[in-house]
Amino acid sequence: MIHRIALLCVALAIPAWGQTTVNGAGATFPNPIYQKWFSEYHKAHSDVQFNYQSIGSGGGIRQVLAGTVDFGASDGPMTDEQLSQFKGGKIVHIPTVLGAVVPAYNIPGVSEELKFSPQVLAGIFLGKINSWNDPAIAKDNPGVNLPGQPIIVVHRSDGSGTTYIFTDYLSKVSSDWQNGPGKGTSVKWPVGLGGKGNEGVAGMVRQMAGSLGYIELIYAVQNKIPYGTVKNSSGAVVKASLESVTAAAASVKNMPADYRVSITNAPGKDAYPISSFTWLLIPNPAKDGNKGKILVDFLNWMLDGGEKMTAELTYAPLPESVVTKVKQTIKQLK
Secondary structure, three states: OHHHHHHHHHHHOOOOOOOEEEEEEEOOOOHHHHHHHHHHHHHHOOOEEEEEEEOOHHHHHHHHHHOOOOEEEEOOOOOHHHHHOOOOOEEEEEEEEEEEEEEEEEOOOOOOOOEEOHHHHHHHHHOOOOEOOOHHHHHHOOOOOOOOOEOEEEEEOOOOHHHHHHHHHHHHHOHHHHOOOOOOOOOOOOOOEEEOHHHHHHHHHHHOOOEEEEEEHHHHHHOOOOEOEEEOOOOOEEOOOHHHHHHHHOOOOOOOOOOOOOOOOOOOOOOOOOEEEEEEEEEEOOOOHHHHHHHHHHHHHHHHOHHHHOHHHOOEOOOHHHHHHHHHHHOOOO
16 A cells, blocks of 8 residues: 555656745744645645744744754844854755835824834834824824824834844834944844734834834734825835835845845835845755755745735745756755
8 A cells, every 4th residue: 555655656656755944934924925825735745744943033043053953944044153153064945035124103093104214213112202193203294183192102112123123123224223233133222122023013102002013014904903105215205015025125236145125114105115035044965865855845845836826815925046046056955
């Protein structure tokens, strides 16, 4: 019987892995699309189960460095120093999708979609703008009846790629931010309350009147939390969407070989300014050869089929030029 199953797998060109669980951990930013992919891949390969823990990019980087997972995930690329700490070969960054970080808010009595300038966002998170009817916010939102309510800033409490994206953006648009908290998966926040994961920040914003937090677009959509438009580097006020994130990705004319690239504050009137790639972190060579082969097969499946599932969860697929490049990189994985 086993012999006949093996022959059938060969005839259908379906890899027969044997019952295997592939463990991963990291970013909450792409967790909704990753869970969708892992579920769909399992339907096609019933002997393979992906166990992905959405613990934040900082945790994903730590676990992949420690060798306690088969792959990690991060929205902030690993630093040269972090990469040098890995003793099991190399860690390869594989871009998967693009997403947007949005300023999500809860202001009772305000139904309009607020506009945010870079200066206002930096000012709020620096603690320099602390009331919703501040003249700087009112100037960007004429005609909106803004309350004199204190702004409750909500940020991530855990090491987070979403934080990396947001602080990378703030560092580009505000010298005070760049010379103060700076960019990173964890920073010393001047003001605010911390929530764990995109889920935690979304939950706090939803519950707390007067709050403002930064979350990945899908979490604002799924939780029905209002989020604002943001003025980009061309002076256009842009809403986060599939199209505006794709426009930001188009700013990358020459993708670096290691895919560690930032597209925050991208040029172009249609580009949403707080956009980013997100990456899987793949140890090469794999510690477990069988799991390494499964990951290679999954990555190829992701590029050929998974990318078509991104729009329904408000992520943008990889540009075709990047897909072609990534396929060549996958061939080098062992």
